[in-house]
Amino acid sequence: MKNISVIGSGTMGNGIAHVFAQHGHPVSLIDISQDALDRALTTISKNMDRQVGKGIITEDEKNQSLGRISTFTSLEDGVKSADLVVEAATENMNIKLDLFRKMDEFSPTSAILATNTSSISITKIAAVTKRPSQVIGMHFMNPVPVMKLVEVIRGYSTSDEVTVEIMTLSQNLGKEPVEVNDYPGFVANRILMPMINEAIYTLFEGVAGVSEIDTVMKLGMAHPMGPLQLADFIGLDVCLSILKVLHDGFGNPKYAPCPLLVNMVEAGFKGVKTGEGFYQYTKGSKDIVVAPRFIK
Template sequence: MKIAVVGAGTMGNGIAHVFAQNAYEVNLIDISEKALQNGLATITKNLDRMIVKDKISESDKLATLKNILKYTSIAEGVKDVDLVVEAATENLDLKLKIFKDLDVHCGSDTILASNTSSISITQIAAVTSRADKVIGMHFMNPVPIMQLVEIIRGYNTSDNTTKTIMQLSEKLGKTPTEVNDYPGFVANRILMPMINEAIETLYNGVAGVSEIDTVMKLGMAHPMGPLQLADFIGLDVCLSILNVMYDGFKNPKYAPCPLLINMVMANKLGVKSGEGFYDYSNSRKAEILSTQFN
């Protein structure tokens, strides 16, 4: 099976890494050559970390990198592939455009998967002529480490497509879990209200950032507090997911906290912008990011 991954950012390069490490040929596609270079650099660094920890050998690293080819054109990158995994920014209009293009340029038997964390698979599938072959394949970050893959079945996704993607996920060493197509699916429908409530708790002056995170880490055995986790996810991404759920359910419990909205408008997005609920200097950012692969 040959794979194409659209988007070379954090999720895209992680997905490409996992497929390539499991001996699949991967076409990594991004309109930005710089993004492709950065994505491959990230994959290389993460493989080097795995070598240091004796999880893989130098030959494994070289074989993994050899399995990845770069493309700046969707039309060129999806030729003769069996599966495309879209991992672009969590933006509905962008995803719909990408899937329209994929439907035109991919073979009729190609399965189209989205790594979306909240957007309707049924809505995405509706802009294609192959709704039975469109599915959600929601990996968790960091992809090489996290075991779960949330498999989202759209209204028209076929049994065969679902079975194929479930089996493929298992071959990657992941644990696929099938869920139905509702806003936020399972992971974010539960996670994002918790993060939003933590932000509300801060907004209302109940406790400070470190205090809120300490309570959840020590009291609930969470490996990371909700505010620090929001910084890692990206506050803009958290806001986007909450908006999708609020629009989808029309339930005020999903309405994003005003503090979150203001922080995103001020470009305080977390790790990626250098500041969110915590401050991330360059040295501190490198230290924190390295812990993702411990």
């Protein structure tokens, strides 16, 4: 596969575009807003500058990589020459289904259609296309240029050939792909989200405070980041969405989102993206400060 189209220029989309371009692929980055695309290119450039500073790539390699990225506000124009389309839009079922109908209509019949979803059924997404055997999950981890894992999710109809091709492509990107089957939350979030939810319940029930919970997990379990800080980093709205998928998919009360998480999202406190979740975030500062409402 040569030509890659990436739909969505947010954190995950621009990271995916970055990695493909850096490994020699022409990339069409697609979003409804040119301003969003311009911000994405700025972010990619800054992230590549960090790589240059660390000696990972050269300045010339950075410029060549940026030159491989074209931007489009038209999905039809952006996917018409694609060998692989990677959808990295918001984690919303209806949005993804609508996008896959359009991806199926406008992209070449030979193209593989992938989604970066962290929890939504690949089988359900594939069912709205005329090529379910060519639909697959490519769940990259954030930040994409740094994290090695790609969760490769087979839908019910995904072919062996497509799975092998995506596994090989992921390896060629310098990633370590892991093949999993299509059940709610796959592997990563089926294990991670109940842990985060339990940490929120531990706070909600007054067992310990924010920094205490995170310190126990960092020092006791050797986690690089505590579960509450990680939830802020992922986005509390995203965590809630995934927990709802798990709860609906399995019908098991152990996946029910903590009421504190629900209230925080409804109140607009979604973590890093809004400047406050369990911690407060000041632009340009790396200090970790517990949000005032959690300080007794």
